[in-house]
Structures are given as C-alpha cells and as structure tokens.
Amino acid sequence: MFAIDGNRLNRRLAEFAEIGALPKGGVNRQALTEGDRQARRMLAGLALARGFRVFQDPMANLFIRRSGRDETLAPLMIGSHLDSQPAGGRYDGALGTLSAFEVLESLEDAGTQTDRPVEVVAWTNEEGCRFAPGCMGSMAFAAGAIPEEWADKQAADGASFPQELAATIESLPEAEMRPLGFPVYSYIEIHIEQGPSLEAENIPIGVVTGIQGTRWLEVTVTGQTAHAGTTGLSYRRDPMRALSAALSGLYDTIMPEDENARFTVGRLRLSPGSVNAIPEDIRCTVDIRHPDPDSLDALEAKITAAFSKEAGRQGCTAAIRRLFDMAPCTFDAGLQDRIEEAASSLQMPSKRMLSGAFHDALFANRIAPAAMIFVPCRDGLSHNEAEFVEPAHATAGCRVMMQAVRTLTASENV
Amino acid sequence: MFAIDGNRLNRRLAEFAEIGALPKGGVNRQALTEGDRQARRMLAGLALARGFRVFQDPMANLFIRRSGRDETLAPLMIGSHLDSQPAGGRYDGALGTLSAFEVLESLEDAGTQTDRPVEVVAWTNEEGCRFAPGCMGSMAFAAGAIPEEWADKQAADGASFPQELAATIESLPEAEMRPLGFPVYSYIEIHIEQGPSLEAENIPIGVVTGIQGTRWLEVTVTGQTAHAGTTGLSYRRDPMRALSAALSGLYDTIMPEDENARFTVGRLRLSPGSVNAIPEDIRCTVDIRHPDPDSLDALEAKITAAFSKEAGRQGCTAAIRRLFDMAPCTFDAGLQDRIEEAASSLQMPSKRMLSGAFHDALFANRIAPAAMIFVPCRDGLSHNEAEFVEPAHATAGCRVMMQAVRTLTASENV
Numbered sequence: 001m002f003a004i005d006g007n008r009l010n011r012r013l014a015e016f017a018e019i020g021a022l023p024k025g026g027v028n029r030q031a032l033t034e035g036d037r038q039a040r041r042m043l044a045g046l047a048l049a050r051g052f053r054v055f056q057d058p059m060a061n062l063f064i065r066r067s068g069r070d071e072t073l074a075p076l077m078i079g080s081h082l083d084s085q086p087a088g089g090r091y092d093g094a095l096g097t098l099s100a101f102e103v104l105e106s107l108e109d110a111g112t113q114t115d116r117p118v119e120v121v122a123w124t125n126e127e128g129c130r131f132a133p134g135c136m137g138s139m140a141f142a143a144g145a146i147p148e149e150w151a152d153k154q155a156a157d158g159a160s161f162p163q164e165l166a167a168t169i170e171s172l173p174e175a176e177m178r179p180l181g182f183p184v185y186s187y188i189e190i191h192i193e194q195g196p197s198l199e200a201e202n203i204p205i206g207v208v209t210g211i212q213g214t215r216w217l218e219v220t221v222t223g224q225t226a227h228a229g230t231t232g233l234s235y236r237r238d239p240m241r242a243l244s245a246a247l248s249g250l251y252d253t254i255m256p257e258d259e260n261a262r263f264t265v266g267r268l269r270l271s272p273g274s275v276n277a278i279p280e281d282i283r284c285t286v287d288i289r290h291p292d293p294d295s296l297d298a299l300e301a302k303i304t305a306a307f308s309k310e311a312g313r314q315g316c317t318a319a320i321r322r323l324f325d326m327a328p329c330t331f332d333a334g335l336q337d338r339i340e341e342a343a344s345s346l347q348m349p350s351k352r353m354l355s356g357a358f359h360d361a362l363f364a365n366r367i368a369p370a371a372m373i374f375v376p377c378r379d380g381l382s383h384n385e386a387e388f389v390e391p392a393h394a395t396a397g398c399r400v401m402m403q404a405v406r407t408l409t410a411s412e413n414v
Numbered sequence: 415m416f417a418i419d420g421n422r423l424n425r426r427l428a429e430f431a432e433i434g435a436l437p438k439g440g441v442n443r444q445a446l447t448e449g450d451r452q453a454r455r456m457l458a459g460l461a462l463a464r465g466f467r468v469f470q471d472p473m474a475n476l477f478i479r480r481s482g483r484d485e486t487l488a489p490l491m492i493g494s495h496l497d498s499q500p501a502g503g504r505y506d507g508a509l510g511t512l513s514a515f516e517v518l519e520s521l522e523d524a525g526t527q528t529d530r531p532v533e534v535v536a537w538t539n540e541e542g543c544r545f546a547p548g549c550m551g552s553m554a555f556a557a558g559a560i561p562e563e564w565a566d567k568q569a570a571d572g573a574s575f576p577q578e579l580a581a582t583i584e585s586l587p588e589a590e591m592r593p594l595g596f597p598v599y600s601y602i603e604i605h606i607e608q609g610p611s612l613e614a615e616n617i618p619i620g621v622v623t624g625i626q627g628t629r630w631l632e633v634t635v636t637g638q639t640a641h642a643g644t645t646g647l648s649y650r651r652d653p654m655r656a657l658s659a660a661l662s663g664l665y666d667t668i669m670p671e672d673e674n675a676r677f678t679v680g681r682l683r684l685s686p687g688s689v690n691a692i693p694e695d696i697r698c699t700v701d702i703r704h705p706d707p708d709s710l711d712a713l714e715a716k717i718t719a720a721f722s723k724e725a726g727r728q729g730c731t732a733a734i735r736r737l738f739d740m741a742p743c744t745f746d747a748g749l750q751d752r753i754e755e756a757a758s759s760l761q762m763p764s765k766r767m768l769s770g771a772f773h774d775a776l777f778a779n780r781i782a783p784a785a786m787i788f789v790p791c792r793d794g795l796s797h798n799e800a801e802f803v804e805p806a807h808a809t810a811g812c813r814v815m816m817q818a819v820r821t822l823t824a825s826e827n828v
Contacts, residue, residue, distance in 0.1 A: 087639065087686040087694070129688040195644035214643060216689055225501060227796040228678035228701040229628060230609035230770035233669040235794055240679045244661035251655040255647040264642035265654045266689045268682060272501040273570075274543040275630055275680045275699040275737070277797040280501070285689040287642040323689070356644030380649055382641040383691040 003110070004402045006395030009102040013394065016042065016082070016098065017090035026385025027090050031083035031125030031136075032060070032164035037171040039082040039094075043101065043122060044172055050108055056175040059146060060124045060168045061137045063178065066104050068116040068409065074183040076114075076408055077368070078103060078401065079121035080191060081137070081360060085129055089192075089387020091377065091394075096190040097122045099398040103405055114409035116185060123360040124168075130155045131164075132216065133324035138360035142367050144181035186335060186408060187364035190373045190397045192389055194357050196380030204396045205343045205350035206374030207336050211362045212260070212291040212354060215300060216324035218283065219243075219307055223316040225272060225280035237315035239282045240270065246310040246318075250303060254288075261299060262289035262356065291328050291354055329362045332369035335404075339373055342403035348396055357382075373397050373404075418520040418816045420809030426512045427808065430456065430496070431504035440799025441504050445497035445539030445550075446474070446578035451585040453496040453508075457515065457536060458586055464522055470589040473560060474538045474582045475551045477592065480518050482530040482823065488597040490528070490823055491782070492517060492815065493535035494605060495551070495774060499543055503606075503801020505791065505808075510604040511536045513812040517819055528823035530599060537774040538582075544569045545578075547630065547738035552774035556781050558595035600749060600822060601778035604787045604811045606803055608771050610794030618810045619757045619764035620788030621750050625776045626674070626705040626768060629714060630738035632697065633657075633721055637730040639686060639694035651729035653696045654684065660724040660732075664717060668702075675713060676703035676770065705742050705768055743776045746783035749818075753787055756817035762810055771796075787811050787818075 019042065020027040020035035029035035040062050044054045047064040055063040062082075065075065080096025100120040107114065123141070128134025131153050140146045153161035169177075193199075198206050223239035247265060254263040268284035288299045304320050311318035336352065343350040353374065364370040375397040378388040405411070433456065434441040434449035443449035454476050458468045461478040469477040476496075479489065494510025514534040521528065537555070542548025545567050554560045567575035583591075607613075612620050637653035661679060668677040682698035702713045718734050725732035750766065757764040767788065778784040789811040792802040819825070 085686065085688055085691055087691075127688075128690070132689060134690070193644065194641045195646070196649055212643065214690075224795075225798050226794075227608045227771055227798075228680060229626065229676055229703045229772065230607070230796065231676075231794065232609070232673065235610060236669075238665075238678075240661070240682075241665040244658050244665060247654070247658035248662035251652075251658060255650075259646065262643055262645075264652075264690070264692055266642060266684075266691050266693060267687050268654075268684055270680075270682055272499065273681050274499055274541075274797065275546060276542065276548065276628075276678070276701050277499055277501075277680050278678055279680060280798075287690050289643045357641055358643065380640075380645065381638075382644065383688065384639050384641075384694075 004102050004106040004398045006391065006398065009098060009398055010391040010394055012098045013090065013094060016094050020084065022087065022385055024385040026088055026387065027084045028086050028088065029084040030086060030130040031127060032168045036083050037168050040122065040172055044175055048174060050105060052104065054175045055178040056169060056172055057178050057180045059137045059140045059180060060165055061141055062122040062175065064101065064104065064120040066107060066118050068114040068118065070116060073116035074185040075117040075119040076405060077119050077121055077184045077187045078405065080189050081123045081126035083125055083127050085127050085383045087385055089382055089384060091192045091387055091389045092382055093126055095192055095389060095394060099190045099401055102398050103402050106402060112411050114411045116409055118405060118409060126360055131161050135358060135360050135363055138363035141181050142363040184368035187361060187368050187370040188335065188373065188401060188404060189359060189361040190375065190401055191359055192377040192382060193374040194377065194382035197353065198374060198376035199378065199380065203349045203351050204376065204393055205348050205400055206353045207339045207350050208331060208355050208372035208374055209336060209352050210328060210330040210354055211358050212289050212356055213293055213296050213328040214287065214289050214324065214326045214358050215296055215322065217286040217300065217303065218321050218323050219286055220281060220283045220319045221307065221311050221316050222281040223279065223314065226278045228276040228278060231278060236278060238278050239316045240279050242310040242314040242316045243282050246306040250306055254299060260291055261295065289356065293327055326358050326362065329365050331365060331371040335369050335371035338404050338407055339371055339400060342400045342407065345403060346399055348400065373400055418516050418812050420805065420812065423512060423516040423812055424805040424808055427504065427508060430508050430512065434498065436501065436799055438799035440801065441498045441502055442500050443498040444500060444544040445541060446544065446582045450497050451582050454536065454586055458589055462588060464519060466518065468589045469592040470583060470586060471592050471594045473551045473554045473594060474579055475555055476536040476589065478515065478518060478534040480521060480532050482528040482532065484530060487530035488599040489531040489533040490819060491533050491535055491598045491601045492819065494603050495537045495540035497539055497541050499541050499797045501799055503796055503798060505606045505801055505803045506796050507540055509606055509803060509808060513604045513815055516812050517816050520816060526825050528825045530823055532819060532823060540774055545575050549772065549774050549777055552777035555595050556777040598782035601775060601782050601784040602749065602787065602815060602818060603773060603775040604789065604815055605773055606791040606796060607788040608791065608796035611767065612788060612790035613792065613794065617763045617765050618790065618807055619762050619814055620767045621753045621764050622745060622769050622786035622788055623750060623766050624742060624744040624768055625772050626703050626770055627707055627710045627742040628738065628740045628772050629702050629710055629736065631700040631714065631717065632735050632737050633700055634695060634697045634733045635721065635725050635730050636695040637693065637728060640692045642690040642692060645692060650692060652692050653730045654693050656724040656728040656730045657696050660720040664720055668713060674705055675709065703770065707741055740772050740776065743779050745779060745785040749783050749785035752818050752821055753785055753814060756814045756821065760813055760817060762814065787814055
C-alpha cells in the first residue's frame with residue numbers, strides 16, 4: 001500500500017495559512033512579499049530537515065529534490081505555487097505544493113526507491129496580482145529565460161520587480177542556485193477546482209483535460225474633467241458615462257450568450273477622483289476567458305468596439321491594450337489516463353474536466369508532458385477568504401497523486 | 415473715481431498660481447496641505463506689509479481687517495477661498511480672495527475712509543475634495559462651532575483633519591487668534607462662473623441670485639469576490655455588473671430629462687482590486703444638484719431605487735448614505751441691486767443668474783445679507799487645469815466689487 005499521511009498534510013495546510021493570515025481565515029501572501037519569502041523559508045526548512053536537496057533558480061522558483069536510482073534521469077516534477085491573491089484563500093496553490101511535499105515525505109517515510117529523482121516545485125508569482133502577468137515563474141522556466149521587459153515591472157505599491165525578486169532569492173541562502181530551465185520527465189499539479197462542479201456532482205477527483213485561454217486587457221477611457229455642478233449635459237465629456245454604458249452592454253451579452261465565456265472587470269481607477277469633478281480619465285482591466293482561441297479574438301473585438309462606440313458618443317476616446325494573452329492548452333493524454341487509473345485503483349470516482357483558471361501546469365506542458373488533479377472546494381469559491389477544502393478531499397487528491405507518482409517512477413520499497 | 419489696480423490684481427493671480435503649480439498651468443493646492451499654508455502665509459505677509467491686521471479662527475479661516483471710522487460696527491466682509499481641487503485651475507477661489515484684497519489695498523492707496531471696517535476673508539477647505547464636505551470653514555463660521563464628528567475625518571492619503579488643521583494654524587503665528595463667528599454687516603464674493611453662459615452671451619458681470627442645492631451620496635455595492643476564470647454566470651454576484659447597469663440607466667435619464675439636474679460620479683474604488691477576481695465591493699460617490707429641493711429628493715429616491723434594483727438582480731446589496739446635503743439658497747435682494755447698480759454705473763452689461771456650484775457665500779448668507787459677482791471663464795471650464803479668466807474680466811469684476819463696497823460703506827476720501 002502506498003500511503004500518505006493525510007493528517008500531516010492538513011496540519012501543514014493550517015500552519016502555512018498562518019503566514020499572511022487574514023481575519024476571515026484567508027491569506028494575503030502576494031508574490032515576492034515578506035509573507036511569500038516566509039512561506040518559502042518554511043518549506044525549505046522542512047525539506048532540509050528531511051535531508052532533501054533544496055534549489056532555487058533566477059526566477060526564485062523553489063525546488064526540493066529527492067534522489068532516484070538513476071540521478072542522470074530527468075526528474076518527475078510535482079508541485080504548484082505558494083503566493084496568493086490580496087484577499088485569497090489558504091488552499092489555492094498551497095494545497096498543490098504541500099500535497100507534493102507530502103508525497104515526497106511519504107516516499108521517504110516508506111524508504112521507497114524511485115527509478116528517477118522526484119522534485120517538488122513552488123513556482124513564483126502564479127497569481128499575477130502584484131506583478132502581472134500571472135505564472136511568471138513557470139513561464140520563464142519554460143522559456144529558459146526571463147523576458148527583458150520584466151526588468152521595468154512595478155507593483156501598484158511602487159515596488160520594483162527586479163529588486164523584490166533579488167531580495168526573495170537572497171532571503172533563502174540555504175538553497176543551491178540552479179540555472180533557469182532543465183529537462184523534466186513529466187509534471188503533475190494538484191489544485192482546487194476553483195469552481196462548483198466537482199462538489200455539485202459529489203466527485204472527489206477531477207482529471208483535467210486542459211486549460212481555457214485567458215486574455216487580460218487594459219482599457220483607458222479619456223474625457224474631460226469639469227465642475228460637477230456647473231457643467232450642463234451638452235458641455236460634458238464624461239468617461240464614466242461611456243464606461244458604464246459599454247460595460248453594461250457587455251455584461252448583458254458576453255456571458256449570457258456563451259456559457260463558455262468569462263468576462264470580469266476586477267480593477268478600476270479614475271482620476272482626478274474628486275467627488276465634485278467629472279473624471280478626466282478612467283482605467284480598468286478586463287479579464288476574458290474561453291476554451292476556443294477564435295472566440296477569444298471575437299470577444300476582444302466585441303469589447304474594443306463597445307468601448308470605442310460609447311466613448312465616441314460621449315465625446316471621449318478609448319484605448320485598449322493587451323496586458324496578457326495565454327492560449328488554451330491540452331494536457332498529455334497518457335498522463336490523464338495514469339491519473340484516472342490511479343483514482344479508480346483507489347475506488348475514487350473521477351471525471352475529466354476543463355480548467356477555467358490558468359495554472360503553472362499550462363507552461364510546464366510546453367516543455368514536458370503535464371496534467372492536473374482537481375479536488376472540490378466549497379461552493380466553488382476561490383480568490384476569496386471563504387475558500388475551503390474538506391480535509392478528506394485534500395487527502396484523497398494527495399493519495400491519487402502518490403499512486404500516479406509510484407506508477408510513473410516504477411517505485412519499489414527496498 | 416474709485417480705482418483699483420487691475421495689473422496688480424492679475425500679477426498677484428500669477429504669483430499665487432505658482433504655489434502648487436501643475437505642468438498644464440493649473441494648481442494642486444488642496445485644503446490644509448503645505449501648498450495651502452504657503453498661500454495663506456503669502457497673503458498674510460502682503461497684508462501685514464500694508465499695515466492691515468491679520469486674524470485666524472479655530473477653523474483656520476483667515477481674515478484681513480482694514481479699520482473704519484467706527485470700529486464698533488460689524489465689518490463688511492469680502493473674499494473667497496485659496497484651496498483648490500487636486501487638478502484645479504488658478505482662478506477658482508483665488509480670484510475672489512485676491513480681488514477682495516485688491517479692493518482693500520486700493521482703499522488704502524486712495525486714503526479712503528470707510529464708515530465701518532472692511533475685512534477680507536479666505537475660507538478654509540471650500541473644495542471638500544481632501545476632507546469632505548466642502549465649505550467646512552464658512553459652514554463652521556456660520557454655525558459658530560466645529561461639528562464634533564469632524565474630529566474623526568481622515569483624508570484618502572491617511573492625513574487626520576484635526577492634525578492638519580492644527581498644523582495649518584501653527585504655520586501662521588503672526589495671525590491673531592479670534593473666536594469662531596462674529597457679526598458681519600454684509601458679505602460679497604467674486605467667483606468665476608465655472609459655467610459657459612456669461613462667455614457665450616458676452617456679458618462680463620453675473621449678479622448671482624442664489625445657489626442650486628447639492629447633495630453628495632456614497633453608494634456601496636457589495637457582492638462576492640470569486641475567481642474570474644472558473645466562476646460561471648449563475649454563480650456570480652458581481653457588484654461591478656450591478657453598478658454599471660444602475661449608472662448607465664441613471665446617466666441616460668437624469669440629465670437628459672431635466673436640464674436643471676446635475677449627476678456626476680467623481681470617485682470610485684473597488685476591492686480587492688485584482689485583475690482576475692470578481693470585486694467583493696465597490697464604493698463610489700454621487701454628486702446631484704438641482705435648484706429645487708423637492709427635485710433633489712426625487713433624484714435621490716430615483717438613484718436609491720436604481721441601485722437597489724440592479725444590486726438585487728445580481729445577488730448583491732446596495733447601501734446609500736448622504737455625505738453632504740446643501741439646500742438651495744437665495745441671496746439678499748438689496749445686495750443684488752447694489753451690485754447691478756455698480757455694474758451699470760461703470761457701463762458694464764450684467765445679468766442675473768443662478769449658481770450651479772456651491773460657494774462659501776451660501777453659508778455667509780445664513781448669518782448676514784450675502785451676494786456674489788460672477789465673471790466669465792473660458793469655455794466654462796473649471797476644476798480643470800485649463801481654467802482661464804481674461805485679465806480684463808478679472809479687472810472688471812474687481813471694479814464692480816470696489817464700487818459696491820464704496821456704496822455700502824459710505825466711503826469718502828479724506
């Protein structure tokens with residue numbers, strides 16, 4: 001029997017949730033902050049205590065390696081991320097990272113020998129809310145280089161990406177430095193579904209077939225600031241009126257007309273921001289998702305047209321630029337089969353499903369066969385302090401991962 | 415001939431515009447900031463150099479007094495404010511304050527004796543954008559007390575109102591302290607129209623009959639933050655969708671249906687403010703104006719109903735509270751006649767008009783006969799760096815003020 005310790009896993013989840021803890025049970029552990037560094041140090045500490053080797057690369061991706069029979073073989077990689085949303089949940093990322101570490105510890109506890117090394121990874125900045133885009137760590141790993149333009153990235157709080165990255169790497173001196181990118185045998189990531197379907201259908205395991213495409217747009221509507229009390233309608237060029245009309249129309253059509261489409265405005269600022277002055281300009285983000293690349297193009301065109309039209313009607317101008325563009329991906333069919341077989345060998349119901357969120361597995365999939373295991377979360381809530389995973393579901397996902405890892409590494413107890 | 419020095423007035427306007435100067439010619443001299451203090455010190459310095467007495471009260475209202483024949487008589491008060499919007503123009507407030515000071519200097523230059531003292535006032539925080547509401551200085555002066563709840567006021571930048579007020583008072587030690595509120599004979603304020611009508615009709619002088627009512631509302635729409643990619647339409651409680659729908663409907667009806675109504679959303683913040691998370695809650699301000707008090711009530715009811723309905727449709731809740739409520743006011747008929755007579759005696763066309771903006775004169779009107787003189791501004795632009803007043807118009811307004819002051823104080827050169 002290939003056991004994992006579910007109590008240890010759930011205890012670890014609670015311990016890591018104390019780093020950046022928020023009053024309602026969530027965490028604020030945004031990428032490259034002190035909280036993020038603290039979580040990386042805690043995981044590295046646990047790993048070194050078990051005699052595993054700890055590495056980090058120039059993107060501060062964190063690796064924990066357990067040797068295999070043949071050290072020259074490319075490692076099987078398992079993991080996720082440790083950073084969070086500003087008001088995020090305690091399972092998003094942490095569940096996959098700590099489940100992977102639980103697998104490594106259980107292999108060690110059982111004295112199991114794997115044919116190849118197994119490595120746990122915690123990717124840097126999956127969330128992308130402090131420094132956009134998301135998945136910077138796995139993206140750079142898959143590309144084998146850090147894009148030059150990232151050197152200019154600044155957080156809303158004014159922090160500089162290169163400085164925060166360097167400080168994060170320096171905060172873990174016990175990790176051996178390693179170049180960016182290396183051969184990987186296969187990659188498996190456990191993650192909460194972040195949607196309602198597994199819970200609704202009472203299925204503990206989701207075998208993820210792929211990830212829908214994501215595009216982030218930045219919309220700027222520019223009008224003319226003027227006095228709120230004296231400026232009559234014919235003299236107004238109000239960007240807020242244009243924005244409201246455009247958004248209202250888009251909310252009423254995009255998602256109601258296509259159940260696979262997602263349309264979200266999550267960030268908005270207007271200036272000068274005075275109660276008695278018409279705004280001069282407004283800037284907001286638009287997050288659109290779709291499993292079909294052509295539909296993503298159609299959505300972007302529809303959004304651009306709506307803002308141009310409503311801005312024109314109010315004597316304003318609209319400018320739209322892409323912040324981020326992630327094409328849909330399809331995971332490795334063989335790995336999907338291994339995960340499904342692992343679940344059924346443990347008498348766990350599973351179902352194949354598409355991921356609505358992007359994940360680091362999308363980028364790992366570019367350099368190695370990759371796949372994901374989803375577990376249910378309460379009410380489908382994520383990016384929310386109320387995010388919750390039943391301990392039994394966390395344990396179940398980890399057991400399936402262990403089973404798949406044993407199969408993929410021809411493991412034997414020696 | 416009762417002369418004023420138009421060149422000196424326009425030179426002073428340029429000098430004060432250097433305090434808090436912005437690149438496009440405007441000023442950022444928000445209430446109780448260092449820029450505001452600097453402007454008060456400059457005016458006090460000019461006054462002391464001319465031998466006038468300088469006072470301030472516990473609200474940091476600044477007074478410059480020129481003695482009259484009978485010092486026991488209540489002073490004739492003239493003035494305006496020195497604070498600005500975050501991206502404001504150089505004439506809003508400064509024109510009225512410096513015109514009043516020009517009248518005082520011209521009386522001194524001519525050795526004119528007035529039957530009663532004449533005082534120039536610079537009221538504190540007319541704009542209300544850093545600390546709401548507007549007109550705090552004249553409001554407290556008219557009430558004879560500072561409302562207790564103002565002790566808790568905080569600026570968006572975190573600054574505390576009581577601390578900034580105390581620091582502003584301390585920054586002008588040469589001013590004699592004076593209690594809040596005292597008898598005033600009459601009050602006259604010059605201000606730019608902040609609207610297009612005088613310029614459009616080519617009339618240099620507006621005799622202001624009253625001020626339309628203003629109400630500031632704070633709207634909070636609360637939904638539920640969730641993942642942008644995984645949360646399907648039926649699981650969404652998106653406050654941004656509710657807000658867009660409500661605002662779009664209100665923009666399309668309130669001002670188009672009633673030319674006397676004003677509807678402006680000038681400030682908005684949403685949280686948590688992450689590109690890939692549905693917002694949890696959104697807070698925005700609504701500025702509504704109308705000359706008729708019943709119409710103001712109707713507007714507020716319509717706005718409340720719209721937000722409640724759209725919030726309900728999206729599974730969100732809407733809460734609305736009043737930040738500020740200023741009833742319409744009517745200025746003193748006799749003073750309006752004096753101003754009109756002064757203009758015609760100088761062969762200047764004038765017209766009676768309602769003010770779309772509120773002004774300190776609205777509060778002065780509660781304790782003494784008050785009136786206002788409007789001068790044209792280019793394109794009706796205000797609360798905008800592009801705000802501009804023809805030097806000849808500034809001079810003309812000041813000449814009318816001087817004429818009215820001489821009549822009201824039975825002045826004679828001695």
